[in-house]
Amino acid sequence: MAFKNRDHYQRALEVIPWATQTNAKRLLPGCCESMPPFIKRADGCRMWDLDDCEYIDFRASLGPIILGYRHPAVEQAVRDQMENGVLFSMASPLELEATEAVMQNVPWLEQVRFMKTGADACTCCVRLARAFTGRDRIVSIGYHGYHDWFAFQWPNNGVPAELKKFVYDIPYGDSREAEHIFVKHGDKIAAVITEPYDWQEIPGEEFIKTLRALCDRHGSLLIFDEILTGFRLARGGAQEYYGVTPDLSAFAKAMANGYPLSAYAGKKRYMQQLEKTILTTTYAGETLSLAACIAVMKVMQNEPVHDHIVAMGQRLKDGMDEIISEIGIPAHTGGVAQMPLFRFDFDDASKNMLWHDQLFSKLYSRGVFANDRWIIMYAHQAADIDYTLEQIRLSIRELC
Numbered sequence: 001m002a003f004k005n006r007d008h009y010q011r012a013l014e015v016i017p018w019a020t021q022t023n024a025k026r027l028l029p030g031c032c033e034s035m036p037p038f039i040k041r042a043d044g045c046r047m048w049d050l051d052d053c054e055y056i057d058f059r060a061s062l063g064p065i066i067l068g069y070r071h072p073a074v075e076q077a078v079r080d081q082m083e084n085g086v087l088f089s090m091a092s093p094l095e096l097e098a099t100e101a102v103m104q105n106v107p108w109l110e111q112v113r114f115m116k117t118g119a120d121a122c123t124c125c126v127r128l129a130r131a132f133t134g135r136d137r138i139v140s141i142g143y144h145g146y147h148d149w150f151a152f153q154w155p156n157n158g159v160p161a162e163l164k165k166f167v168y169d170i171p172y173g174d175s176r177e178a179e180h181i182f183v184k185h186g187d188k189i190a191a192v193i194t195e196p197y198d199w200q201e202i203p204g205e206e207f208i209k210t211l212r213a214l215c216d217r218h219g220s221l222l223i224f225d226e227i228l229t230g231f232r233l234a235r236g237g238a239q240e241y242y243g244v245t246p247d248l249s250a251f252a253k254a255m256a257n258g259y260p261l262s263a264y265a266g267k268k269r270y271m272q273q274l275e276k277t278i279l280t281t282t283y284a285g286e287t288l289s290l291a292a293c294i295a296v297m298k299v300m301q302n303e304p305v306h307d308h309i310v311a312m313g314q315r316l317k318d319g320m321d322e323i324i325s326e327i328g329i330p331a332h333t334g335g336v337a338q339m340p341l342f343r344f345d346f347d348d349a350s351k352n353m354l355w356h357d358q359l360f361s362k363l364y365s366r367g368v369f370a371n372d373r374w375i376i377m378y379a380h381q382a383a384d385i386d387y388t389l390e391q392i393r394l395s396i397r398e399l400c
């Protein structure tokens with residue numbers, strides 16, 4: 001780690017727990033020497049650290065950057081809105097315009113309401129499901145943010161242990177466990193909330209259909225946590241990808257290209273539970289993010305965003321497969337082209353971890369920023385992918 005990065009990091013550690021606000025932005029312990037702790041600017045698919053080192057970015061701010069950093073149409077929409085103001089004493093007309101723009105891309109939605117974070121949107125869906133069904137229990141699959149109803153998984157974490165009895169946490173793909181829970185507790189379950197795609201190798205379609213059928217049979221709601229899949233897996237998210245329609249969905253990352261916006265949305269009869277409960281926050285109608293969202297939705301309608309992302313992701317995945325067989329290392333790729341995975345497959349798990357850290361350390365030093373999941377943006381071009389593949393090839397050769 002070069003001078004400015006190191007100095008800033010030491011100062012930050014003193015006054016900011018974790019030295020960052022976000023868990024996934026903490027330095028990977030095995031990569032501390034070359035992973036940049038701070039990024040001072042980004043443009044397109046590139047970003048620069050405090051020491052002016054340049055990286056091709058495959059983390060996309062953990063998912064929100066779908067078009068690329070500082071996309072001109074989005075930035076112009078935000079600049080225009082800034083002339084009119086950020087937050088008003090009554091609703092902004094952009095709230096309706098953004099709702100209609102989202103509904104054009106995700107046609108199954110009947111009503112939409114905005115929030116600020118993914119955790120907010122997931123919590124809102126769970127609250128509505130509980131209000132509609134009058135039941136307390138939830139089946140939870142995947143990660144849904146830091147709020148109390150979900151965060152009891154971490155030990156000694158300040159969340160009342162009592163809450164645990166309201167949430168059955170099951171692994172993605174485990175249809176048998178889902179069926180088992182419904183047989184025992186079906187009449188108490190308000191909803192299943194699931195990440196619709198698990199980004200690993202487990203095929204999801206049958207599992208999602210099983211969850212839909214279980215919910216229908218037992219009068220529970222199906223909630224898709226589309227924080228990561230929304231507007232990325234397909235323009236219409238996981239509902240379009242699988243052809244399975246949930247009752248409610250939570251959206252966030254990718255809906256405003258990095259501006260802080262999330263949404264909970266779905267069928268009117270569930271959204272209208274808002275007559276009974278309170279879901280409200282002062283900043284949800286903040287206009288810069290809504291303007292960004294409208295611009296993103298338009299770009300997705302007018303340009304081949306998703307075709308390009310899939311083409312670039314497939315190029316990366318195919319190239320990685322070629323490197324694996326050319327060098328003859330135990331490794332595999334997986335996941336969908338929108339966000340491919342690369343994993344080592346040594347019998348020894350600690351060797352997999354070591355090689356992972358060494359590979360990514362080398363890639364950071366060579367100006368490629370990624371982790372296991374390689375998030376593709378509309379801004380990535382074939383030359384960026386080919387340069388990246390060459391750095392992967394050189395790095396793995398050095399490891400062998």
Ligand SMILES: Cc1ncc(COP(=O)(O)O)c(C=O)c1O
Pocket residue numbers: 062117118119120122142143144145146195225226227228252
């Ligand atoms: C699937 C999923 N749900 C919920 C969340 C929480 O979103 P946020 O960090 O915006 O609260 C995340 C964040 O990574 C996520 O990936």
